[in-house]
Amino acid sequence: xxxxxxxxxxxxxxxxxxxxxxxxxxxxxxxxxxxNDPLAEELGLDTDWLRTAxxxxxxxxxxxxxxxxxxxxxxxxxxxxxxxxxxxxxxxLLLGELELADSHRLVDIHLKGSGPTxxxxxxxxxxxxGPMLRExxxxxxxxxxxxxxxxxxxxxxxxxxxxxxxxxPGALLVRVASSHLRVGTVQFARLSDxxxxxxxxxxxxxxxxxxxxxxxxxxxxxGFFRAVRDAQLATVAQWMRLGFVHGxxxxxNTTLSGETIDYGPCAFTDAYDHRAYYxxxxxxxxxxxxxxxxxxxxxxARLAEAMIPLLELDRAQELMxxxxxxxxxxxxxxxxxxxxxDAGDPVVAGFLDWLPEARPDIQTLGRxxxxxxxxxxxxLAGLVGDAAWAQEWHTRAVDVEALAAVNPVYIPRNHLxxxxxxxxVDGDFGAYERLLQAVTNPFEAGPVxxxxxxxxxxxxxxxxxxxxx
Ligand code: AMP
Ligand code: MG
Numbered sequence: 440x441x442x443x444x445x446x447x448x449x450x451x452x453x454x455x456x457x458x459x460x461x462x463x464x465x466x467x468x469x470x471x472x473x474x475n476d477p478l479a480e481e482l483g484l485d486t487d488w489l490r491t492a493x494x495x496x497x498x499x500x501x502x503x504x505x506x507x508x509x510x511x512x513x514x515x516x517x518x519x520x521x522x523x524x525x526x527x528x529x530x531x532l533l534l535g536e537l538e539l540a541d542s543h544r545l546v547d548i549h550l551k552g553s554g555p556t557x558x559x560x561x562x563x564x565x566x567x568x569g570p571m572l573r574e575x576x577x578x579x580x581x582x583x584x585x586x587x588x589x590x591x592x593x594x595x596x597x598x599x600x601x602x603x604x605x606x607x608p609g610a611l612l613v614r615v616a617s618s619h620l621r622v623g624t625v626q627f628a629r630l631s632d633x634x635x636x637x638x639x640x641x642x643x644x645x646x647x648x649x650x651x652x653x654x655x656x657x658x659x660x661x662g663f664f665r666a667v668r669d670a671q672l673a674t675v676a677q678w679m680r681l682g683f684v685h686g687x688x689x690x691x692n693t694t695l696s697g698e699t700i701d702y703g704p705c706a707f708t709d710a711y712d713h714r715a716y717y718x719x720x721x722x723x724x725x726x727x728x729x730x731x732x733x734x735x736x737x738x739x740a741r742l743a744e745a746m747i748p749l750l751e752l753d754r755a756q757e758l759m760x761x762x763x764x765x766x767x768x769x770x771x772x773x774x775x776x777x778x779x780x781d782a783g784d785p786v787v788a789g790f791l792d793w794l795p796e797a798r799p800d801i802q803t804l805g806r807x808x809x810x811x812x813x814x815x816x817x818x819l820a821g822l823v824g825d826a827a828w829a830q831e832w833h834t835r836a837v838d839v840e841a842l843a844a845v846n847p848v849y850i851p852r853n854h855l856x857x858x859x860x861x862x863x864v865d866g867d868f869g870a871y872e873r874l875l876q877a878v879t880n881p882f883e884a885g886p887v888x889x890x891x892x893x894x895x896x897x898x899x900x901x902x903x904x905x906x907x908x
Pocket of ligand 2: 692701
């Protein structure tokens with residue numbers, strides 16, 4: 440049986456300066472734990488083949504398909520505000536790009552947890568089963584919610600036990616992304632570029648423009664910056680609409696495509712609290728829920744810096760000066776979707792005023808709005824911070840179906856994800872599969888599973904996420 444597809448090594452060939460040829464390490468006993476059949480089919484991959492020994496060898500990077508040239512990508516990054524000039528794929532490999540049959544777009548096929556590389560900096564290069572399953576579930580939930588994101592094709596357990604808070608089962612994630620180019624990739628190129636004309640940076644920007652923002656003219660660096668800025672703004676506005684806390688918005692985790700990437704310590708809030716943060720390593724709450732737009736602006740300023748003077752300083756300042764208004768527009772657009780009204784409707788501004796004060800659970804609120812639009816307003820009163828506002832909103836002609844299609848029934852609640860992962864790591868996948876089924880069909884109107892809806896019970900206690908993934 441043959442794979443029936445080839446990969447490209449487009450990025451590796453174009454940017455020898457930014458990659459290091461690498462091999463995935465051997466795995467003692469690889470087992471396919473989850474395969475994303477719908478995604479595989481979307482990509483034109485044969486799901487039967489992926490389940491064969493050959494398929495597994497591909498998914499673990501043991502056998503390369505024609506055209507593939509596995510590389511570790513170099514990138515820099517501001518981590519919690521400090522520049523690390525040399526991060527890179529310390530436990531990941533780009534296997535190559537797959538060309539989509541219909542659009543001819545390239546998507547990256549990437550392994551996370553495939554063993555050490557030259558960028559490992561003392562780390563073991565591996566992934567733990569729990570966190571890899573977590574990224575699979577969270578990223579697929581985000582995709583189903585309509586948020587731009589990397590995807591998860593498979594999780595493979597390696598048969599190795601690795602050291603984290605103790606010995607835990609190892610695994611790797613097969614990730615699919617429109618690319619793995621980050622703000623940190625541009626920073627890395629800038630730091631390595633010795634040429635007067637910044638040839639490497641310019642080529643990288645053109646490459647990223649071709650793949651992600653083809654409507655921008657070649658060489659129009661200001662246009663490219665604006666496109667990245669607006670794509671990221673739209674994504675973060677969706678995070679805020681849904682109560683998603685990324686948790687580690689370092690510049691190496693901010694993509695040029697606008698896709699959400701790196702589901703380490705992320706979480707959905709149980710209350711719309713701007714101060715909410717969950718990551719054990721984010722001690723100052725730098726990446727708290729309400730700080731995300733500001734941090735995005737900060738990260739984009741780092742991108743602009745890395746592009747200057749290809750991007751003229753004056754232009755960079757102008758484009759950054761537009762950021763607050765652009766942000767306001769993006770969040771209003773998203774809030775208007777939650778409410779089923781036009782972005783210019785005054786109820787949107789009113790909503791955004793009381794929301795962070797009243798701090799309702801945003802998912803419960805969204806569904807209460809759906810019910811209220813459907814003439815069952817009972818649940819709304821206790822959630823809305825302003826009774827007059829609710830009356831005003833109720834006078835609007837809201838399309839119930841459209842509202843139900845943007846306000847999810849299911850989001851991956853922390854307490855449920857936690858419990859499902861604990862069972863899964865112990866070998867019982869029942870809860871994980873049920874939860875995955877629910878969060879990848881988040882607007883499902885059929886018979887609901889009440890145990891998968893609503894915030895954590897009071898005795899769940901404060902939730903903490905760990906980056907030691
Ligand atoms: P992340 O927090 O996953 O965005 O990773 C930040 C940096 O740490 C990246 O350069 C990763 O490749 C690296 N890294 C994370 N975990 C490991 C590990 N177990 N071994 C080697 N490098 C790692
Ligand atoms: Mg990262």
